[in-house]
Amino acid sequence: MTRLLMKGTDAIGEAAVRAGCRYFFGYPITPQSELTHYLARRLPEVGGLYLQAESEVASINMVYGAAGAGARVMTASSGPGISLMQEGFSYMAGAELPCVAVNLMRGGPGLGNIAPSQADYFQATKGGGHGDYHMIVLAPNSVQEILDYTQKAFDLADQYRNPVMVMADGIMAQMMEPVELEEERNIELPAKPWAATGMAYHQGRNVINSCYVIPEEMEVVNLRLEKKYQQIRQNEPLCDSYLLEGAEIVLVAFGTASRLCRSVVDKARQRGIPVGMIRPITLWPFPYDFIEDIAGRVKWMLAVEMNMGQMQEDVQLAVKGKIPVYHYGRLGGMVPVARDILEEVVKLYNGGALR
Amino acid sequence: MLEEIYIAGFGGQGALSTGQLLAHAGLLEGKCVSYVPIYGVEKRGGVANCGVTISDREISSPLVTEPTVLVVMNNLSLARFQDTVVPGGLIMINSSLVESPVTRSDVKVVSIQANEEAEALGNVKVANNIILGALLELTGVASIEGVEQSLKEVFPKRHHHMIPANVKALERGMELARAHKLSQVD
Incomplete structure (x- = not known):
């Protein structure tokens, strides 16, 4: 185990x-570019392939090909590039x-800017592409978690045969924190008997396809997918909580915003205001049950996000109208200041549900 | 111990590498550390700021929004960030480049003509480490040995021949800060 400072x-x-x-297909974009720098150097060292495609559309289709052949494969981009990959x-x-697809979010919509944001929540969790489908979405909040959850993302993707997104913002991408890096070990990858590797390697034809011309057949596929999604909803929701004991007010935040909120909880508690925090780690499946359970014991929740209240809607769905859910956010690449969030908490605490 | 340090300058002045050196040195000494850079799209001359937190306890938020120490390397950054410093905090200024005065009266201010000092040592590029040396002396947040060790980690190999010059700069910065502390006693 080595402890080192890692970006x-x-x-x-x-x-x-x-x-x-062992395969990465992508196109550089700030603040994701440093990831492509890293993999361009690192993948050849382990006999892998790093390829800078001509565009994000090409990248994701190369990922499709590699995944169809059974490879563990990744792409990464930021907002505008991720939009191009939705198909x-x-x-x-x-x-x-x-x-595994990594989205290092930046200010938007449109070309926006390169500053950190969390405004791609809807796109990631509600299906940015067409059709009835879901992606598993993981939102780490430290460099150690980035290391741990990116590895988990590959396992989840193979286990459910489904795209998994690791979503963070520009701050998470650029910041450095100490991590515990375990010794590298040989891992055994799961067998993929469905992969189209050629008839020399499997019995009969393996077909990789999403086209079902006959609606009756498509519906069967839709129902099969839904069964899988239901299994994911049951087994995979992940969240973390902080000082919920005795809390009347609960902040709900993910990623960078959750780091700020943790310090806000500490400061509020010092002032005698009973605040706690819930941090969804999987944004899909969203930890509805956990939040509903907590909603029965607290007065209100405040969703703190670097967007205009996208996760707030999921928190509202979770609490089922039992308590009010407010929102505090900064937009367009602006990062909330702990002092301002605390001020909002104090205002709500003193004014109750009058807002 | 908790120091939240914000270093603000233009790209090319070493603001980001100064922050990385501090974070690395803190880590080597067993502290909890974090480093968050914020920079513009330009390679040189754009905004280049970073926040470094060094603490004995787990760090809640790595974002430095209310620094205990502000290092200022240009006029723009002084105007933009001096109000964020906590009362009783420290503002360190490279006065070779910053002419405007600090308007806060509830903070300590240490001004160093870092460019002239660096030129006297033979290389203006080490100006940032003159300030870093002074910061180490004034805050005790990390040791010069830790930063020396970190120079090898942070600098790419092709720049390792510059390490002795940077160590000299750190030592000069510490010397200047000691002289400053003495003058405060008088």
Whole structure:
């Protein structure tokens, strides 16, 4: 075990290599570019392939091909590039192909800017592509978690034969924190008898396809997918909580915003205000049950996000109208200041539900 | 111990590498550390800021929004960040480049003509480490040995021949800070 200072993008790249990913197809975009720098150097060292495609559309379709052939494969981009990949995610969900896609979010919509944001929540969790499908979405909040959850993303993708997104913002990408790096070990990758590796390697034809011309057949596929999604909803929701004991007010935040909220909880508690925090780690499946359970014991929740209240809607769905759910956010690449969030908490605490 | 340090300058001044050196040194000494850079799209001359947190306890938020120490390398950054410093905090200024005065009266201010000092040592590029040396002396947040060790980690190999010059700069910065502390006693 080595303890070293690591940057978020390097942690994603190293985690991918350690998870047995040997193929990366992508196109550089700030703040994701440093990940491509890392993998361009690192993948050839382990006999892997790093390829800078001509565009994000090409990248995701290369990922489709590699995944269809049974490879552990990854792509990464930021907002505008991830938008271009949506068609590919939908096709991969339809063809039930595993892959890991990393979105290092930046200010938008449109070309926006390169500053950190969390405004791609809807796109990731509600299906940015077409058709009835879901992606598993993981939202780490430290460099150690980036390392751990990127590796987990590959396992989840293979287990469910589904695209998995690791979603963080520009701050998570650029920041450096100490991580515990375990010794590299040989891992055994799961067998993929469905992969189209050629008739020399499997009995009969393996077909990778998302096209079902006959609606009756498509519906059967849809129902099969739904069964899988139901299994994921049951087994995979992940969240973390902080000082919920005796809390009347609960902040709900993920990623960078959750780091800020943790310090807000500490400061509020010092002032005698009973605040706690819930941090969804899987944004899909969203931890509805956990939040509903907590909602029965507290007065209100405040969703703190670097967007205009996208996760707030899921928190509202979770609490089922039992308590009010407010929102505090900064937009367009602006990062909330702990002092301002605390001020909002104090205002709500004193004014109750008058807002 | 908790120091939240914000270093603000233009790209090319070493603001980011100064922050990385601090974070690495803190880690080597067994502290909890974090480093968050914020920079513009330009390679040189754009905004280059970073926040470094060094603490005995787990760090809640790695984002430095209310620094205990602010290092200022240009006029723009002084105007933009001096109000964020906590009362009783420290503002360190490279006065070779910053002319405007600090308007806060509830913070300590240490001004160093880092460019002239660096030129006297033979290389203006080490100006950032003159300030870093002074910061180490004034805050005790990490040791010069830790930063020396970190120079090998942070600098790419092709720049390792520059390490002795940077160590000299760190030592000069510490010397200047000691002289400053003495003058405060008088």
